[in-house]
Amino acid sequence: MGNEFELERHHLNFTVNFLKAYNASLMHQLDRTSGDILETRKSLNDDVSNTFDFEDGNVMDFISMVPEMRLTETKFNYIENMRETTERLMKKPYFGRLTADGEPVYIGGATIQDNEQNILIYDWRSPIASLFYENRVGELTYRIPDGSKIKTDVSLRRQFQIEDGTLLNMFDSDLYIGDEMLQQLITDSSRSKLKNIVATIQSEQNIIIRQPLNQNTLVYGPPGSGKTSLAMQRIAYLMFTYRSRLKADNIMLMSPNEVFNDYVSDVLPELGEDNVKNMTFYRMLKALIYFNGRRFESLADNIQRLGHGDSTAYEYKTSLEYFNHLKRYMEGLGEYGMHFRDLKYGGKVLVPKELIERVFYEDLGVHPVSRRLHKIYEDLMDIYRRELKQLTKEKFKALDGAPEYIGEKEELKEMANDQATKELAGLHAQIRRFRFVQLEKVYVRSIADRAVRKKTIEDIRQNDFKYEDIAPMMYLYIHIFGAGDKKIRHVIIDEVQDYSNIQYAVMKDYYQRATFTSLGDKNQQIHPVGSPELKVEDHHMMHLQKSYRSTNQINDYLNTIVPGGIDSVSVDGQDVQFIDVEDEAAHIRSMVSQDMPGQMAVITPSREAADRLFEQLKGDIPGLKNLQEVDTIYNQDYLVLPYYLSKGFEYNTVIVTGASFYDDLPLVKYVLASRATRNLYLLDGPAR
Numbered sequence: 001m002g003n004e005f006e007l008e009r010h011h012l013n014f015t016v017n018f019l020k021a022y023n024a025s026l027m028h029q030l031d032r033t034s035g036d037i038l039e040t041r042k043s044l045n046d047d048v049s050n051t052f053d054f055e056d057g058n059v060m061d062f063i064s065m066v067p068e069m070r071l072t073e074t075k076f077n078y079i080e081n082m083r084e085t086t087e088r089l090m091k092k093p094y095f096g097r098l099t100a101d102g103e104p105v106y107i108g109g110a111t112i113q114d115n116e117q118n119i120l121i122y123d124w125r126s127p128i129a130s131l132f133y134e135n136r137v138g139e140l141t142y143r144i145p146d147g148s149k150i151k152t153d154v155s156l157r158r159q160f161q162i163e164d165g166t167l168l169n170m171f172d173s174d175l176y177i178g179d180e181m182l183q184q185l186i187t188d189s190s191r192s193k194l195k196n197i198v199a200t201i202q203s204e205q206n207i208i209i210r211q212p213l214n215q216n217t218l219v220y221g222p223p224g225s226g227k228t229s230l231a232m233q234r235i236a237y238l239m240f241t242y243r244s245r246l247k248a249d250n251i252m253l254m255s256p257n258e259v260f261n262d263y264v265s266d267v268l269p270e271l272g273e274d275n276v277k278n279m280t281f282y283r284m285l286k287a288l289i290y291f292n293g294r295r296f297e298s299l300a301d302n303i304q305r306l307g308h309g310d311s312t313a314y315e316y317k318t319s320l321e322y323f324n325h326l327k328r329y330m331e332g333l334g335e336y337g338m339h340f341r342d343l344k345y346g347g348k349v350l351v352p353k354e355l356i357e358r359v360f361y362e363d364l365g366v367h368p369v370s371r372r373l374h375k376i377y378e379d380l381m382d383i384y385r386r387e388l389k390q391l392t393k394e395k396f397k398a399l400d401g402a403p404e405y406i407g408e409k410e411e412l413k414e415m416a417n418d419q420a421t422k423e424l425a426g427l428h429a430q431i432r433r434f435r436f437v438q439l440e441k442v443y444v445r446s447i448a449d450r451a452v453r454k455k456t457i458e459d460i461r462q463n464d465f466k467y468e469d470i471a472p473m474m475y476l477y478i479h480i481f482g483a484g485d486k487k488i489r490h491v492i493i494d495e496v497q498d499y500s501n502i503q504y505a506v507m508k509d510y511y512q513r514a515t516f517t518s519l520g521d522k523n524q525q526i527h528p529v530g531s532p533e534l535k536v537e538d539h540h541m542m543h544l545q546k547s548y549r550s551t552n553q554i555n556d557y558l559n560t561i562v563p564g565g566i567d568s569v570s571v572d573g574q575d576v577q578f579i580d581v582e583d584e585a586a587h588i589r590s591m592v593s594q595d596m597p598g599q600m601a602v603i604t605p606s607r608e609a610a611d612r613l614f615e616q617l618k619g620d621i622p623g624l625k626n627l628q629e630v631d632t633i634y635n636q637d638y639l640v641l642p643y644y645l646s647k648g649f650e651y652n653t654v655i656v657t658g659a660s661f662y663d664d665l666p667l668v669k670y671v672l673a674s675r676a677t678r679n680l681y682l683l684d685g686p687a688r
């Protein structure tokens with residue numbers, strides 16, 4: 001072993017030196033290329049005068065320089081990319097090694113070749129690297145892009161602990177007896193944001209990461225089984241494997257809330273990839289301009305309201321029964337049930353709804369619904385343009401006739417047009433936003449339950465749309481108007497159990513050209529009412545069993561809430577503490593004065609409780625933050641937050657206050673308790 005360690009140290013030095021030399025040469029090339037870019041720009045300035053002149057021919061000069069400019073800039077970007085990669089790798093070129101068919105295969109954060117095209121480091125996403133994540137040796141196979149399998153004799157699997165280019169330790173796993181690197185990572189809770197798990201991906205996780213792009217995948221796994229981590233590793237894998245057709249802006253990450261995006265934002269850059277687009281279900285609504293000006297309840301407000309309010313409407317609108325009814329109703333809209341609004345301006349009806357309805361059902365009756373609406377849209381835009389022309393003429397006449405205006409005719413025309421456009425802005429917006437369709441009425445008619453329908457009408461009259469109205473209204477909108485985002489090719493949904501069947505269908509139908517990887521846990525619904533299980537027939541189902549986040553003691557406690565939920569592969573820690581206290585704030589104060597944890601979240605049963613506790617504790621805990629529903633930045637070690645904002649995160653120490661609040665909400669308690677990596681305290685005090 002001693003000799004082996006020396007050999008590996010030697011190899012590491014060689015690799016680091018190679019990377020340093022490579023990096024230096026890239027820096028040199030960068031200088032030269034940026035010099036070339038400057039040179040081209042300068043000659044553009046010198047040779048091609050500021051005013052383009054076809055006769056003089058300088059436009060042709062300019063055009064002839066474009067390909068060269070593009071080429072130089074592409075080259076610059078490529079070199080800069082490689083420079084960043086080599087710099088990243090100099091500190092930790094690789095984390096593993098295999099001996100495959102007698103040849104060493106080092107695995108790290110990117111593929112690096114020497115001058116003779118020998119591969120010094122294999123990217124962890126390359127096909128052969130998959131063997132490393134099998135976590136065993138022997139006769140193994142891996143798949144190459146054409147689908148065929150390659151048989152390989154793996155005689156060695158070695159993990160390295162490398163810091164700042166120095167080999168600290170290595171572990172051989174010729175007999176798989178447990179993963180020491182994994183154990184070390186699990187005990188490291190020094191970071192508050194999500195970390196990448198590239199060096200210790202487990203074989204059941206590896207299979208999920210490497211699922212093909214062209215399939216929908218649904219993954220269920222208990223708390224701490226790595227679902228969020230896998231979501232990020234999978235994005236990196238897809239971007240590498242399908243790099244010719246999948247760029248960062250073709251991938252969408254659906255997050256449970258806005259802060260979550262910041263929580264995961266370090267992982268992809270660390271893996272050498274750009275962050276992808278992100279979205280929340282609530283934010284999707286903003287892209288649909290029909291809904292501008294409509295006030296929709298946020299998820300946080302919905303959770304608070306339904307924590308102790310009447311949930312009949314919520315249950316109805318998130319049920320499969322209603323969804324099926326809605327689909328049938330929508331399919332019939334081509335024949336019956338579409339509602340329109342008069343197109344008005346200045347108090348007069350320009351196009352009556354009866355006319356729009358007649359065109360929709362009679363004149364355009366042979367076309368699909370969305371086609372008919374787009375045709376009507378075009379016709380109404382023509383009417384708008386005619387009105388604009390007419391009004392501009394009138395305004396011009398008035399301006400021209402007024403004695404105080406003695407401007408040029410052109411100036412007056414422009415002024416008249418501005419005035420008319422302003423006056424008709426409301427009319428233009430009605431058409432542009434498709435407001436000639438009365439979507440609210442169509443929606444209300446889709447509700448079969450009379451009491452729910454009545455209440456919905458009252459709410460809509462007050463411009464008080466509830467969270468559960470968003471999905472059916474968006475569903476109708478997407479299908480009626482044929483709306484969607486075709487650029488997105490893959491969607492990753494985390495915490496998928498928090499979406500109803502209608503919400504899921506909205507995402508699927510809006511990102512209509514995308515395949516989906518959805519991850520969640522049926523036992524982790526944070527909503528007090530919850531919704532029925534997802535029915536997705538065309539998804540490849542996968543399950544995770546093991547959990548890596550919390551200590552064995554915390555996992556044991558979690559298993560008392562959901563029996564057999566978690567297969568713990570973690571480390572031992574202290575027992576879970578259940579404490580009845582008179583004054584929760586005083587208790588927390590005394591706890592932290594004795595021993596301040598590295599990171600801590602105080603989770604409360606409501607926003608009011610969070611605000612109160614924050615006021616009581618902020619003087620005692622430096623840097624304490626009261627996390628808000630609208631926050632977008634996560635980076636904080638000490639937090640107070642209401643329970644519904646804790647989704648997906650983890651903290652070294654979790655203090656759940658008002659613990660008995662969750663006695664009737666065991667699955668919410670399950671979510672909160674599983675946020676703790678090391679220490680879990682469940683406090684109960686008289687005051688909430």
Ligand SMILES: Nc1ncnc2c1ncn2[C@@H]1O[C@H](COP(=O)(O)OP(=O)(O)OP(=O)(O)O)[C@@H](O)[C@H]1O
Binds near residue numbers: 182186197200227228
């Ligand atoms: N293969 C792994 N190697 C090292 N750490 C891991 C591995 N898999 C998961 N972890 C760690 O376990 C913790 C939980 O991971 P993650 O948050 O991705 O789980 P999750 O399934 O999304 O949890 P939850 O459903 O509770 O939100 C994280 O600290 C993560 O780094």
